[in-house]
Amino acid sequence: MPTTETIIENALDRIVTGYVFPEKTVAIEAAIRGRLTAGAYADLDGPALCAAVTAHLQEVCPDKHLRLLWTDEPQSLDPVDEDGGQAAFLARLRSENQGIRRVEQLEGNIGLIEIRLIASATEGANAIGAAMQLVAHSSALVLDLRGCRGGAPEGAAMWCSYFFPDDQVHLNDIYDRSSDTTRQYWTAAHLPAPRYLDRPVHILTSGDTFSGGEDVSYTLQARGRASVVGETTRGGAHPTARHAVAEHILVTVPTARTINTVTGGNWEGVGVAPDVPVPAEQALETALKALRPGL
Template structure:
């Protein structure tokens, strides 16, 4: 057990994006180790206790010690792990659970994760094509647990006119470099411009799902409705401690070019705070009111009128 904890601390101090915090956390854990706090624990219990002790110092929700999944890289190999992940994305629609046109010509996207566009780009483009001609759009991130920063940039690019919007920066400790993320100059399909976008959030929304919401909010491109998100802003890698235990360590940090900071530890705060289960209804009503104020086609006006009646208490 002593060696397991020591290995975890070596990885923490060598990889964590905040070296000072890593050193402080390591010192605190070493004191507990010397006091026997980790004796007699199986790996699952050890991981849970270490995670709590690291959080006490670092307050970082991405920093975790946990059992490795059956197909984790290192036991099956990087190539096998990448193939398994690609297959998971394929079988889950690249984390796009729903893409549809609602009555009143309101688009709706339910995103459970954020796929790398190298894998899910065609699915993202197809979803955006389905809602391209709607008069307002709702993006549901209430069950979104994260994904790829490149995927966030790909999604965001649909809501800005060109390649000139600076979305996010990510500083990487290992290289000492900061990568900038900008909107893309070319996209498959039409952009979604000059129409309102409503983003639904919950206290379950995490990581790249939070970045998508944060970017759109910071740039004034979307209205966020729901609850404050979970608060994990740091890109993370997993490192093996043993064959069956791993530590996930934030090796980089996000820096928003508008706010100069990120949502780590505080979450993304909605513009309109309501219980998560009510967020869709509130957003749909707002979208329908916009349609009734701006649409001219009788069919759309009739649909919007009826839908608003059905969703009004």
């Protein structure tokens, strides 16, 4: 296990060279180095060290994707294996059914899809299509994102594509610091299941809904394509790379930022505000009452 000083130095190096807002890295580096010099981390290791450094990072820069994370799964420290956490993310998606927890047909011919992770648009396309095929003939749809903790931007765009008629909707842009480029995200031209058009869609959210789950919620809400029911989400809008700085410690560094084409902004730090605010545990019941008032 590297020393605490080495872990923090490696983490700061990743933040300084990769964080999407380089002008903020001077203050970040000064704050963490100051704590290190003062001995704030001297008696900490493992999860406790990660929690302390994360709290101090977010004290000076309240970006919820900027974190030091403990992982029980050992990580390779070999530079040739460095991929920003992509391989681990894809493996997790495979083990969790591409993020789709359940698909149901509820009373009143209302479809329900519970999503825990937003899959990639490549490996996840067939699973997303299978879920959408099962609800294709429902009269209304509920997307349960209350437990959705994140995922892939291109996967979020694919989920959103099902609710628009063609490939002519410019959903959002993502600016990437490392390449100094902006990538546009549009609705997909071809999908493996029918599009879900001209029927109501309600999205359920909680204070735990994060990142990719917020992307889907914010995008469909901004376009007037879905009503959001539940709690204001957690507020993390920056696509992020993960780098191993010790065998069991990762630093997560936001390397890009999302720009919604309707609002010109995103949900970073503020979350997605629901159209119908209710406690998360009441969100499904509330949505169903709105979708089937006669039942």
